[in-house]
Amino acid sequence: MGGSINRMKKFANFIKEKLQLAGFAGDKEVSNLSRTDRYVIYKIGKVLTVSHGIGVPSISIVLNEIIKVLSYAGANEVVFFRVGTSGGLGTEPGTVVITKKAVNGSMEPKYENMILGKRFYYPSDLDSKLASQIQFCSQTDVDFPVIYGDTMCASDFYEGQARLDGAFCEFNEQEKMTYLKDIKKAGVCNIEMESLCFAAMCRKAGISAAVVCVTLVNRLKEDCVTLxxxxxxxxxxxxxxxIIPYIINHLLKTQ
Structure with a gap:
């Protein structure tokens, strides 16, 4: 799962190419199976590639619907990944962060949802064994930096991520930097907008899950992407x- 429709189509074609190289029978073409314009679904063998839009409300809808579809299909040994982009804290652009746990803006590892006027909280821990297996792949299969740490899930792109350039801003540069440095000291490696809900819902459903995001900017140096x-x-x-090496190994074990 990832945010952008176009990016997930590229991922689907990338997966198709890698699975064919690994000896799996490939589909003739990658086509969108979704009947809604809210998100796309590409099926490549036993791999679904799905876009989820931006933010917690968007991903929560997609997760509910994909989890139901997989249940109706009788799928088992399912693994979910959220792959995407993020802002790094003290990490240079191009660094990939494997999330240890997702936290909210107060550094709490829990997802809040309002149901029938009441607040419910769900833990947002991720599968540490799965994260370790992905980390192992980073030692042998890639040539870019990979780190393991907490991810802060923000509720919006601007003030919620301590940016000064939105339509509104009620803090200054010094307050912004103090906050970013504080959450960095607390173990946060990057900031995005979906991990908290993703982690909590997968945990609630009993689905093994991981969040793997690349950083496009070091927020301790700048706010805008200049790549x-x-x-x-x-x-x-x-x-x-x-994650491709893990996917291939997982499919080989379960085929």
Missing amino acids: SPEDHEEYQLRPMKL
């Missing part, structure tokens, strides 16, 4: 390059 188009394109593929 070349070529680097931007290549960096976005890095999370998929990291």
Whole structure:
């Protein structure tokens, strides 16, 4: 699962190529199976590639619907990945972060949802064994930096991520930097907008899950992405390059 429709189509074609090289029978073409314009679904063998849009509300809808589909299909030994982009904290662009646990803006590893006027909280821990297996792949299969740490899930792109350049801002540069440095000291390696809900819902469903995101900017240095188009394109593929060896090994074990 990833945010962008176009990125997930590229991922689907990337997966198709890698699975064919590994000896799996490939589909003739990658086509969108979704009947809604809210997200796309590409099926490559036993792999689904799905876009989830931006933010917790969007991903929560997609997760509910994909989990139901897999249940109706009788799928078992399912593994979920959220792959995407993020802002790094003290990490240079191009670094891939494997999330240890997802936390909210108060550094709490829990997802809050309002149901019938009441607040419910769900833990957002991820599968540490799965994370370790992905880390092992990083030692042998990739040539870019990979780190393991906490991910902060923000509720919006601007003030919620301590940016000064939105339509509204009620803090200054010094307050922004103090906050970012504080969460860095608390173990946060990157910031994005979906991990908290993703981790909590997968845990609630009993699904093994991991969050693997590349950083496009070091937020301790700047707020805006200044990468070349070529680097931007290549960096976005890095999370998929990291998890592909795991996917292939998992399929070989379960076929």
